[in-house]
Amino acid sequence: MADALEDWLRPTPAGLWCEPGGFHIDPQRAVPRALVTHGHADHARPGHGAVLATPETLAIMALRYPRDRPARQALRYGETVRSGGVSVRLAPAGHVLGSAQAVLEYRGRRVVVSGDYKRTPDPTCAAFEPVRADVFITEATFGLPVFRLPDDRDETARLLRSVETFPDRCHVIGAYSLGKCQRMLGLLRRAGCDRPIWLHPALDEMTGLYRQFGADLGETRPLGDAGGLAGEIVLHPPGPEQRTDRFADPVRVFASGWMQIRAHARRRGVELPLAISDHADWTGLTATIAETDASEIRVTHGSPDALIRWAQGRGLDARPLEAPGSHAR
Amino acid sequence: MRAFAALLDGLASAPSPAVRVRLMADYLGRARDPERGWALAVLAGGLDTARVRPAAFRALAAARVDGELLRLSLEFVGDPVETAALVWPESGAAPCPPPLAEVAPALAGSSRQAAPGLLARWFDRSDMPVRRALAHLSAGRAARDVTPRVARTALASAFAADLGAIEEVWHGQAPPYGPLFAWLEGRAPRPETVAGFRPLMPVRPLDDAAAADLDLSGYRAERQWPGLRVQLVAEAGRQRLYSGSGDDISSRFPDIVAAMEGLEGVFDGVLMAASGPDGPPYGPAPPEALERRLGRRSATSRLLAELPAFVRLFDLLFDGADDIRALPLRQRRARLEARIAGRPRFDLSPLLALEGPEALDAPSRRGVSLVLKSADAPYLPGGSSWLVRKAAPRTVRALLLAVRPGGIGERGPSYSVALLRDGAPVSVGDAPSRLDKAERDRLDRWIRTRISGRYGPVRAVEPGLILEVVFEAVRAAPRRKSGLALVSPEIRRILWDLPADAADSLQRLTAPVSRPPAAGRASRSSPSGSR
Numbered sequence: 001m002a003d004a005l006e007d008w009l010r011p012t013p014a015g016l017w018c019e020p021g022g023f024h025i026d027p028q029r030a031v032p033r034a035l036v037t038h039g040h041a042d043h044a045r046p047g048h049g050a051v052l053a054t055p056e057t058l059a060i061m062a063l064r065y066p067r068d069r070p071a072r073q074a075l076r077y078g079e080t081v082r083s084g085g086v087s088v089r090l091a092p093a094g095h096v097l098g099s100a101q102a103v104l105e106y107r108g109r110r111v112v113v114s115g116d117y118k119r120t121p122d123p124t125c126a127a128f129e130p131v132r133a134d135v136f137i138t139e140a141t142f143g144l145p146v147f148r149l150p151d152d153r154d155e156t157a158r159l160l161r162s163v164e165t166f167p168d169r170c171h172v173i174g175a176y177s178l179g180k181c182q183r184m185l186g187l188l189r190r191a192g193c194d195r196p197i198w199l200h201p202a203l204d205e206m207t208g209l210y211r212q213f214g215a216d217l218g219e220t221r222p223l224g225d226a227g228g229l230a231g232e233i234v235l236h237p238p239g240p241e242q243r244t245d246r247f248a249d250p251v252r253v254f255a256s257g258w259m260q261i262r263a264h265a266r267r268r269g270v271e272l273p274l275a276i277s278d279h280a281d282w283t284g285l286t287a288t289i290a291e292t293d294a295s296e297i298r299v300t301h302g303s304p305d306a307l308i309r310w311a312q313g314r315g316l317d318a319r320p321l322e323a324p325g326s327h328a329r
Numbered sequence: 330m331r332a333f334a335a336l337l338d339g340l341a342s343a344p345s346p347a348v349r350v351r352l353m354a355d356y357l358g359r360a361r362d363p364e365r366g367w368a369l370a371v372l373a374g375g376l377d378t379a380r381v382r383p384a385a386f387r388a389l390a391a392a393r394v395d396g397e398l399l400r401l402s403l404e405f406v407g408d409p410v411e412t413a414a415l416v417w418p419e420s421g422a423a424p425c426p427p428p429l430a431e432v433a434p435a436l437a438g439s440s441r442q443a444a445p446g447l448l449a450r451w452f453d454r455s456d457m458p459v460r461r462a463l464a465h466l467s468a469g470r471a472a473r474d475v476t477p478r479v480a481r482t483a484l485a486s487a488f489a490a491d492l493g494a495i496e497e498v499w500h501g502q503a504p505p506y507g508p509l510f511a512w513l514e515g516r517a518p519r520p521e522t523v524a525g526f527r528p529l530m531p532v533r534p535l536d537d538a539a540a541a542d543l544d545l546s547g548y549r550a551e552r553q554w555p556g557l558r559v560q561l562v563a564e565a566g567r568q569r570l571y572s573g574s575g576d577d578i579s580s581r582f583p584d585i586v587a588a589m590e591g592l593e594g595v596f597d598g599v600l601m602a603a604s605g606p607d608g609p610p611y612g613p614a615p616p617e618a619l620e621r622r623l624g625r626r627s628a629t630s631r632l633l634a635e636l637p638a639f640v641r642l643f644d645l646l647f648d649g650a651d652d653i654r655a656l657p658l659r660q661r662r663a664r665l666e667a668r669i670a671g672r673p674r675f676d677l678s679p680l681l682a683l684e685g686p687e688a689l690d691a692p693s694r695r696g697v698s699l700v701l702k703s704a705d706a707p708y709l710p711g712g713s714s715w716l717v718r719k720a721a722p723r724t725v726r727a728l729l730l731a732v733r734p735g736g737i738g739e740r741g742p743s744y745s746v747a748l749l750r751d752g753a754p755v756s757v758g759d760a761p762s763r764l765d766k767a768e769r770d771r772l773d774r775w776i777r778t779r780i781s782g783r784y785g786p787v788r789a790v791e792p793g794l795i796l797e798v799v800f801e802a803v804r805a806a807p808r809r810k811s812g813l814a815l816v817s818p819e820i821r822r823i824l825w826d827l828p829a830d831a832a833d834s835l836q837r838l839t840a841p842v843s844r845p846p847a848a849g850r851a852s853r854s855s856p857s858g859s860r
Contacts, residue, residue, distance in 0.1 A: 144398075144401060144402050144405055145394065145398050145402055145415075145416045146402045146405065146406055146412060146415035146416055147415075148415075148419070148457065150456075150457060150458070158335070161335075162339075165351060165352065165355050166348075166351065260415070261405075261406055261411070261415075262338070262341060262342070262411065262461075263406070263407065263408065263411065265342055266341070266342055267786075269734075269735070270342065271342050271343065271344055271348075272339075272342070273342065303401070303405065305401055306397075306398050306401045306402070309395070309397050309398060309401075310395075310398065313395070
């Protein structure tokens with residue numbers, strides 16, 4: 001009988017702790033050794049002694065935390081390192097640039113920690129790679145059957161249609177600086193939109209980093225103090241406080257999985273909600289659990305209850321992973 | 330159906346009527362017969378498709394989805410209508426949604442028992458955007474953000490047609506409006522209509538500068554009555570009552586329609602609820618009374634007895650079958666007086682003398698709005714208009730209680746303001762601000778440091794700041810603690826230096842500003858504009 005999972009990998013207040021390996025995964029506070037799955041601030045914190053991550057994630061962290069100086073160890077997708085009897089490999093998670101699943105093996109058991117992931121192809125990051133596992137620890141940001149998101153090409157077409165219908169208005173897209181901004185650029189380019197797109201300064205550096213890693217995002221223009229911009233598309237950090245007064249009769253667009261629930265969009269004053277997410281939707285979550293062939297499922301982040309119910313219905317040992325510091329994005 | 334679903338989705342979050350008009354015009358210009366005709370029927374309110382109650386959506390979904398998953402989904406989304414569309418299982422087969430031309434008439438013709446079964450079959454053939462539209466349609470929510478007038482405006486915009494011309498023929502047409510579209514596209518002559526709506530003479534505000542320059546000698550004045558502008562049409566034995574926006578409200582006012590029996594012509598006036606014992610003579614009740622009548626699609630006999638309505642008339646467009654709109658007002662008025670003399674449910678809007686340099690300003694200061702009409706002008710809505718001299722706005726010093734961030738279509742946050750009753754603040758409504766940016770920013774900073782509670786997006790603040798609020802009138806608001814609410818309030822100024830107890834007392838609102846001149850029996854002192 002192999003060791004129980006909790007004997008070597010368990011949640012602690014600092015984050016998921018791998019005892020024989022001597023490292024935390026996506027720790028919420030500064031720890032001596034951290035494995036970081038991707039660069040979003042709720043997974044990648046500054047102040048660790050040493051960080052193991054993909055080269056892209058390390059670059060994102062260096063950009064975000066210029067004064068942070070951990071010992072950085074880059075691990076490319078597919079490469080393996082060993083730490084205290086635990087073998088560690090990173091597999092693409094398809095979430096944002098550099099995002100990875102942590103594939104851990106110890107005494108013949110394989111655990112895959114998904115980090116944040118999505119199954120939809122994304123022109124700006126490596127596609128999710130399904131890995132067979134004994135235990136699959138999955139996120140569940142959109143772990144409800146109401147989140148079966150539409151094809152992102154259809155959502156992009158809705159945006160372009162709106163730009164065509166309202167040539168005298170400025171379309172201001174609320175998008176997070178890491179991931180969503182570049183994904184929107186990529187989707188627009190893939191849909192044949194080759195016009196210059198205006199970038200808010202807060203989105204500029206990260207987009208530059210994506211380009212360094214080879215993303216083709218077409219022509220962007222720095223927004224600076226420009227206003228008006230009727231007929232143009234602007235990418236802007238999200239939030240209800242988003243100052244859009246300076247744009248011509250702005251159409252407030254927000255790209256997020258939450259926009260699938262239109263009441264959320266109305267509450268936020270979003271005129272054009274685009275249900276485009278960097279997280280797996282219900283279909284993606286359930287399909288992935290099946291593909292990993294894991295018999296034990298641990299669910300973290302978001303809405304675990306429905307996903308656990310679904311997995312239990314398929315005879316799997318599914319439970320919440322009581323992780324401190326759950327998040328939603 | 331797919332294009333219509335996209336339209337409904339856009340309409341639900343559109344920030345303004347102008348945007349809704351653009352979205353609908355875009356759709357109507359592209360869609361084909363009969364699809365667009367059924368869409369127009371839904372949007373312009375001519376087709377009642379509300380057949381499935383929210384609770385029935387829950388039952389519908391429960392038949393297809395695991396109970397626990399459904400419970401969690403409902404808990405998260407809140408609304409069973411939206412939830413059912415979102416959780417509906419998909420077979421994986423390519424969707425093949427039914428056309429609206431199948432859905433709309435089938436729903437309208439179905440019973441509440443049969444409709445959920447229809448909906449389930451349509452859901453099975455559809456993907457999410459279409460399911461959402463089907464759900465809203467069968468819950469009767471599809472056109473909740475669109476007024477019939479706005480839908481007709483979009484129709485006019487789509488075909489570069491005149492809205493007035495469309496409204497004249499509109500009420501003779503039925504879904505899917507084939508002859509109407511054929512006429513708009515120039516493929517057929519204008520459809521014949523009996524007892525249709527005629528364009529109304531518009532009313533335009535008269536500002537201070539224009540008022541000072543106006544030569545009053547050719548004008549007649551009437552009081553602007555607090556009620557609903559209406560048009561009465563009696564033609565070829567048919568009687569119809571239209572609101573000023575061209576909607577047929579006959580079914581809500583059978584008392585008025587019955588009183589038109591034997592009349593022949595087209596009349597312009599203001600519909601009001603009568604106060605006190607039924608007339609004649611009639612005195613207007615507060616506008617809230619009329620709202621109660623308007624809220625009921627068909628009036629009960631109890632409501633008719635409790636709140637009888639009457640129409641105060643001021644113009645005649647057709648005298649019998651004669652189109653007299655080209656005649657000057659003085660002649661039309663004379664004919665009107667002859668026509669309606671002694672008829673119950675109707676009276677005349679009295680003409681007021683316009684004399685002396687204070688003729689306009691004195692009533693305005695007393696809280697009375699005047700409508701000025703050139704005595705020689707024809708009834709030509711395209712070319713001219715009547716002028717309204719609004720009652721001077723009133724002001725109060727109110728206490729800031731809370732702030733709510735602006736939503737879609739609003740220009741900024743609105744501020745909940747209060748007056749004092751026995752020294753304690755009681756809310757009298759929410760007012761937007763017309764402050765400049767610097768002052769608004771200063772106010773924001775003040776609020777941030779004094780937040781005393783959070784209720785969803787609303788921030789309550791410690792009472793302490795006095796605002797100068799301008800408003801047009803006061804209305805009864807039984808659900809408020811104060812029992813009153815301000816009509817069209819706006820924050821004009823912040824009185825930074827005044828202490829909290831400098832707020833006005835609630836009694837200042839209830840004290841009458843003045844007695845209305847002439848004909849005013851038991852009316853409220855502050856008229857709201859006739860709309």
